[in-house]
Amino acid sequence: MKIIVTGGAGFIGGNFVHMMLEKYPDYSIICLDNLTYAGNMETLSPVMDNPKFKFIKADIADRAAVYKIFEDEKPDILVNFAAESHVDRSIEDPGIFIQTNVVGTGVLLDACRKYGITRYHQVSTDEVYGDLPLDRPDLFFTEDTPLHTSSPYSSSKAGADLLVMSYHRTFGLPVTISRCSNNYGPYHFPEKLIPLIIANALAEKQLPVYGKGENVRDWLYVEDHCHAIDLIIHNGRVGEVYNIGGHNERTNLQVVKTIIKELGKSEDLITYVTDRLGHDMRYAIDPTKIHDELGWEPTTLFDEGIKKTVKWYLENKSWWENIISGEYQSYYKKMYSDR
Numbered sequence: 222m223k224i225i226v227t228g229g230a231g232f233i234g235g236n237f238v239h240m241m242l243e244k245y246p247d248y249s250i251i252c253l254d255n256l257t258y259a260g261n262m263e264t265l266s267p268v269m270d271n272p273k274f275k276f277i278k279a280d281i282a283d284r285a286a287v288y289k290i291f292e293d294e295k296p297d298i299l300v301n302f303a304a305e306s307h308v309d310r311s312i313e314d315p316g317i318f319i320q321t322n323v324v325g326t327g328v329l330l331d332a333c334r335k336y337g338i339t340r341y342h343q344v345s346t347d348e349v350y351g352d353l354p355l356d357r358p359d360l361f362f363t364e365d366t367p368l369h370t371s372s373p374y375s376s377s378k379a380g381a382d383l384l385v386m387s388y389h390r391t392f393g394l395p396v397t398i399s400r401c402s403n404n405y406g407p408y409h410f411p412e413k414l415i416p417l418i419i420a421n422a423l424a425e426k427q428l429p430v431y432g433k434g435e436n437v438r439d440w441l442y443v444e445d446h447c448h449a450i451d452l453i454i455h456n457g458r459v460g461e462v463y464n465i466g467g468h469n470e471r472t473n474l475q476v477v478k479t480i481i482k483e484l485g486k487s488e489d490l491i492t493y494v495t496d497r498l499g500h501d502m503r504y505a506i507d508p509t510k511i512h513d514e515l516g517w518e519p520t521t522l523f524d525e526g527i528k529k530t531v532k533w534y535l536e537n538k539s540w541w542e543n544i545i546s547g548e549y550q551s552y553y554k555k556m557y558s559d560r
């Protein structure tokens with residue numbers, strides 16, 4: 222079995238590459254990634270010597286490059302993690318989100334159609350459903366919830382999902398889509414909430430929290446997410462969408478306070494900053510379908526997962542300290558210096 226993993230130098234894709242190589246020693250895994258600011262070869266360094274692993278630097282929107290890879294490698298499965306993934310950056314510069322997330326997905330689908338594939342899997346997000354009100358804790362996103370996006374990021378992901386489904390209906394391409402809630406865990410890029418708070422708290426720097434910190438996210442430990450994708454690509458029904466979420470809802474402020482407590486720091490570091498434009502209030506997933514059909518359930522509860530994550534960041538400082546220097550510095554100043 223040969224699997225192309227796009228975006229495998231990023232957070233979730235990197236964890237997926239590690240898991241698949243360990244779980245299926247007979248499989249060949251090819252990572253296709255163009256190493257944007259979010260891609261990091263250090264994430265892949267533990268597997269670079271594995272003879273079953275290959276890294277290819279390429280842009281998923283580069284048709285000639287992608288076709289060449291398909292011709293050379295003849296993959297059985299493609300799992301598309303590659304994306305511009307940060308909502309804040311999509312508000313600053315939507316164009317690259319349309320290019321990678323929509324055009325890039327289109328190129329991958331065309332390649333699968335041209336060269337053949339047993340499964341194309343699209344890694345999507347619960348953000349395509351928009352948000353839920355805070356005063357309706359009884360509501361959850363199901364696979365039938367209408368798409369109703371808020372940001373250029375979520376709109377580009379929803380556009381990609383529609384394209385994927387159209388290639389199934391029109392051309393019979395064997396596709397699946399998963400829509401997951403917010404992930405956390407090892408190798409998470411330091412501009413996202415949980416690693417940012419860990420890094421800043423360790424440095425006794427201010428901990429920026431949007432608005433009043435009331436926004437609710439359904440936190441999913443990254444290994445649970447990777448396990449769900451593994452089940453879907455092997456046993457999921459073609460043409461289906463599967464929601465992945467862990468019933469681990471927390472407000473942003475609860476998350477920040479949990480990390481502060483874990484690190485033994487002071488809550489005085491919390492600084493409330495101007496809210497994100499169009500900020501979604503609450504995401505919450507109903508994972509009944511993937512549970513009933515594929516037997517998936519999350520194994521890591523938030524309180525345990527956050528401990529493991531903090532421990533990982535403490536033990537792998539060089540991984541994130543390298544990232545915190547460089548391009549990330551200017552991004553950070555732009556986003557938070559005037560607030």
Ligand SMILES: NC(=O)c1ccc[n+]([C@@H]2O[C@H](COP(=O)([O-])OP(=O)(O)OC[C@H]3O[C@@H](n4cnc5c(N)ncnc54)[C@H](O)[C@@H]3O)[C@@H](O)[C@H]2O)c1
Pocket residue numbers: 227228229230231232233234253254255256257258259260261279280281282301302303304305306307321325344345346347378401402403404405410
């Ligand atoms: N992180 C989350 O909480 C979350 C939640 C739901 C869904 N998702 C989805 O999961 C996927 C992975 O998310 P992540 O957090 O690991 O993202 P990430 O930003 O950490 O990594 C993205 C990776 O894609 C690569 N990439 C970007 N543009 C590319 C291009 N044009 N060609 C080739 N490679 C390119 C980057 O170099 C990077 O390695 C994304 O599709 C995202 O929409 C993420």
